Amino acid sequence: MAIERSLILLKPDCLDGHHAGEVIGRFEKAGFEIRATKLIALTDDLLKEHYAHIADRPFFPEIVEFMSARPVLALVLEGENAVAAIRDLLGPTDSTKAPAGTIRGDMGTTSMENICHASDSVENAAIEVERFFNAGEVH
Numbered sequence: 001m002a003i004e005r006s007l008i009l010l011k012p013d014c015l016d017g018h019h020a021g022e023v024i025g026r027f028e029k030a031g032f033e034i035r036a037t038k039l040i041a042l043t044d045d046l047l048k049e050h051y052a053h054i055a056d057r058p059f060f061p062e063i064v065e066f067m068s069a070r071p072v073l074a075l076v077l078e079g080e081n082a083v084a085a086i087r088d089l090l091g092p093t094d095s096t097k098a099p100a101g102t103i104r105g106d107m108g109t110t111s112m113e114n115i116c117h118a119s120d121s122v123e124n125a126a127i128e129v130e131r132f133f134n135a136g137e138v139h
Contacts, residue, residue, distance in 0.1 A: 004082040005035065005138075007128035009117040010073040012066060019107045019115060020073055026103060027077055030089055036076040036129075036138040042068050050131060059112075066112055074132045083125055086118045 008027070010020050028034070042050075047064050054060055077086060091098030095108025095115070108114040119125035129138060 001080040002122075003078060003080060004122055004125065005076055005078045005129060006082045006086050006119040006125045007117070007132060008075040008077055008086070009132075010075070011113070011115060011117065012069045012072060013109065013113040014107070014115045015070060015073065017107065023103055023107070023115060024075070026089060027075075027086070030079075030085065032077040032079040032082060032086070034075055035078045036074075036133050038074055038133070038137065039071045040074050040132065041071045044068065046131070050128070063112060076129050076133060076138050083119055083122055087120070090114075090116055090118055 010023060014020055014023060024034070044064060047067055048055060051060065051063060054063070079085065089103055091102025091104040091108075093104075093114055094111040095104040095113065096110065098105035098108060098114075100106060103116060104114045119128050
């Protein structure tokens, strides 16, 4: 099994709903190590870079508004097969389709208000970690 890292963003709905402790606890109970964390206000430029793959979609302005509504908690998690295992813990992107027992199924409400962003591949994880953290911030 490969040791991998993943970027996690605890979204505004996660923080507004006071779910951060439970979400982080689930990741820790699953065996993931926290390698970095910080509270960060997401700028329009950072959001445009992070969501470049959907910047042409009509709902993009709503995502920017939602994600910049308050600071988010960014984490780097590390563990065996972290990318896939974390996405399994989260459940499907659309919280209404996520089964009970998953983070999104238990706490999310929509496909946008879905508690967390998590990297979708090992390659994207490396890019995203570098986008949100300086090298000296990740241990």
